[in-house]
Amino acid sequence: MMLDQMLYKYYGYTSFRTGQRETIQSLLDGHNTLAMLPTGTGKSICFELAGYMMEGIVLIISPLLSLMQDQVEQMMKRGEKRVVALNSFLSPIEKRRVLANLQSYKFIFLSPEMLGFGNVIEKLKNLKLSLLVIDEAHCISQWGYDFRPDYLKLGTFRERIGSPLTLALTATATPEVRDDILKKLCVRDATRIEASVNRPNIAFHIEKMEHEHEKKQRAIDLAKSLKQPGIIYFSSKKAAEQLAQLLRENGLTRTMAYHGGLDQEQRILIQEQFINGQLDIICATSAFGMGINKVDIRYIIHYHMPMQIESYLQEVGRAGRDGEPSVAILLYAEGDEQLQFFLAEGELPSIRQLDDFFSYMQLNSMEKEDERIFEEAATANGLTETQWRWLAAYLNDETATTYEEIADKAKSYVIARNSAKMENIKRMKQWINTDGCLRNYLLRYFYESELPELGTHCCDFCGLDLHFYKGSVTGLPRRQENTNWKERLTVLLIGELHEE
CATH class of the missing domain: 3.40.50.300 (P-loop containing nucleotide triphosphate hydrolases)
Structure with a gap:
């Protein structure tokens, strides 16, 4: 009954949606939890309400700054002032101010690229964390459909901050990807809340x-x-x-x-108008x-x-x-699938690009730590920003000692990943037919x-x-215009992510 009372107190809702109650109760019972809840079922309520019922701070890792900022804004609208987004769009002054006062926040949203800053991690290690949340957790799995290289750091990061109680959230993940999520996060004996992907309406x-x-x-x-x-x-x-x-x-x-070809202000304006x-x-x-x-x-x-x-x-x-x-x-x-085959092949470097990249590195005989040469080699071989970020994760692999080892691992992964993507496209076509x-x-x-x-x-x-x-467009109810339009737009501009 207490959960229902808390739900009404903070959100005004009289009942939970699919999987919310079970996820929150699992966390309150002290269990690491993987929750796969369908899109639109209110996954953020799971960690927000659980956080309100715990004493310490809730740290949320989110892959998209626009998503992060929207969640921060929604919480502020409900009167929560102890929430902040710590990401690369903060000015140096703002970042120093936030880091100096981290202990005063209840909810801290963190972008994955911040995991590369040692001072940020040191600050987080000194906090009393009650819960670590990994939003869009499928991004950590190299076999997930939206793999993000920055997420690979999360397992090590979790251990460095003391392996706090952890909630991994996703909307769509196969059983194999769910297993991989927990493995990459170094989470053992997790409770799994796996709701149906079905949206009957x-x-x-x-x-x-x-x-x-x-x-x-x-x-x-x-x-x-x-x-x-x-x-x-x-x-x-x-x-x-x-x-x-x-x-x-x-x-x-x-x-x-x-x-992504639009500038930040255009994208935010269109989003807000919609x-x-x-x-x-x-x-x-x-x-x-x-x-x-x-x-x-x-x-x-x-x-x-x-x-x-x-x-x-x-x-x-x-x-x-x-x-x-x-x-x-x-x-x-x-023939529509041909476009997807083309896009799939361009997500990662080709085998030829990898061969040329590592040949460039060997010919220049530079040390592994020389980031400038890495980037020169990436530019010389036509790697996109996304391809370079993925390859950088392999270059930082501490288990490999030579370029040959790194190259072999990278090429093996590219072959396996491309094969999996081609199979995914074929499965999509099978569904159509x-x-x-x-x-x-x-x-x-x-x-x-x-x-x-x-x-x-x-x-x-x-x-x-x-x-x-x-039906008719004019027959549908419309939301009222936002009276604080300029103020809202300014707030959103701080946290909009550049779309790849």
């Missing part, structure tokens, strides 16, 4: 077409007829811009594109939606097929957080039991009628 619809121009016209028709608001996802910045322009030309003037009901449609790359506290998104359209089922479910899970009926639509044209229930296919993928008699609001196979999700 989201229906699945797939349309196949022969040509790109046919797909483009269909996307316009759907955007004009579906209940708003909605997000249309792309794997290409150019395609997002082009369709946003076409939608505006077709009368959908409250449409904008969102991608949250506050000033925009109806966002044509976006995959980064849009992380941390966006908007519960009434009625549809998600994927203009390009995603690279894997995990990221697909993460993105469609941004719809229908209010529990109302919503629809996830995927538009597929023959399945002749059975789309929802049950997804449940089987995550080793969950199939559901019987799902009804006509499930998917195409089960008799979905898309007309149910159509």
